[in-house]
Amino acid sequence: MDVHLYFSLIPEALIASNLPPEKFGQYYATGSSYKSKGQCIFFEVDPKFRSGYFDIDTAVARCVPKADGTPKHSVYISVYRVLEHLPIKALGKLYLTTAYGHTIGLERGAEVPRDTSYSLHLYQDMVPTNSLVVSNLDPVGFYESVTTHPLKFIRFPGLFFVELELGELAEDPENGNIGDLPYSFIHHLREALLELKPPAGNEPSTKETKMVHRVHSLEFPYRMVKRGFYVGNGHDIAFYPMLSHRELRDNYNQWWRSANV
Template sequence: MAIYLYLSLLPEALIASMLCPEEFGTYYAVGSAKKSRGQAMFFEVDPDFRDPYFRVEEAYTRCVPHEDGSLKASVYVSVYRVLEHMDFNALKHLYLTTMDGRTLELSPSNQIPNEGEQLHLYQEIVPVSPLVVSRLSPLAFIDTIVRNPVSLVKLPAIVFTELQLGELADDPEMGLMENLPYSNQDHLRQCLTDVKTKYAATKMVDRVHSPNVHYRTIKNGFYVGNQEQLVYFPMPSPEEIRTNNYRWFRSANL
């Protein structure tokens, strides 16, 4: 029987499983008493991936069916410093699972967005999860916190997504929020105004923000970067999702 390898983002963990991605997403979001009901985000990793930091072979030997014949849902390989020890070439797909277990597959792309002079809202997911505003593009943002940090804080690797700002991306003071679901909107406006008018290019909005994401607020996709590698997983448009995965579309409230 096939054994899959997953890099979970909520929480960060490397997991071996006999479940295919759709089944694993349902199990991880709603099917286990060990985890409260909630979103699941995870990468499917090439099952041949190996690194001395992980005891993958040992996990595979434990990943066998239960006595009643049911498939083994999870064998945890590691729950600490997983992302920084990953070869990003081994990341096959990113899966986003809603609270009721509907899963959407994202594929990697070489077409990384290159936007103009707009403000950005970034939700970091792993290994830390602050909510951050910046006037830096996604590529420059990765460079600042992973490759060439301007502060004392440096991350070995990061997964983050960019969230929609609507009119606030150009006019943080007077732009309309429309239907964006962000809390503490006055504080968000002030942070955006600060990075637009002051020296600092990046400012933290919420240092302990939940890594759970309102899927409908994702602007373009997910970024995975370290010192040498960068992988981008674009988010399909709402129209594409509605056509190809209507149940996920409804579940994610797009």
């Protein structure tokens, strides 16, 4: 039976499993009776990947079906500092699983998009930290500001994060209509965004990022993903574009419905 390698983001872990991605997502999200349930996000890792940091061969040797043929669900290889020891080239599809166990896979984008116009952004950091941050930097600029070209003392070897929708608050944080934004911390969010808004006269802002929550829930509404997901290790960064709401409704209706219950 095949052995798959998965890089889980909720929580951070490198896992070997006999289950293919869709079945692994279902198991990992809904689990057994003693496991807490919830959405999960994970990469499929090149099964040929090996590293001196991870004892992958031992895990693969232990990842064998039971005597009755039941596949081995998971063998944990590492639950600490996984991202910084995974080269981006070893990452395959990114899978998104709802709390009900429905899974879709996202392909890596051909390039990482850049924003040239000024706008405000909301970023959910997921690995190695789980903070919620607003910024006037585009996703690549934000990534570099905490990795390769840190603007402050905080620096990470790599980062996995997602940009979430701000709606009208991206342009007008003070008076913008909330619309269907589901966030329970709107007042605090407005205050944080206002600290990033350029002063009168279009002078550059003196602050590039502002923490909204230092420790934030890793789960978020999939419908709030603005453009896609970003993962980087050092100078290497990749982008996984999110499917449009229309495509999700038309082609992945069961997933879409379970994601918005």
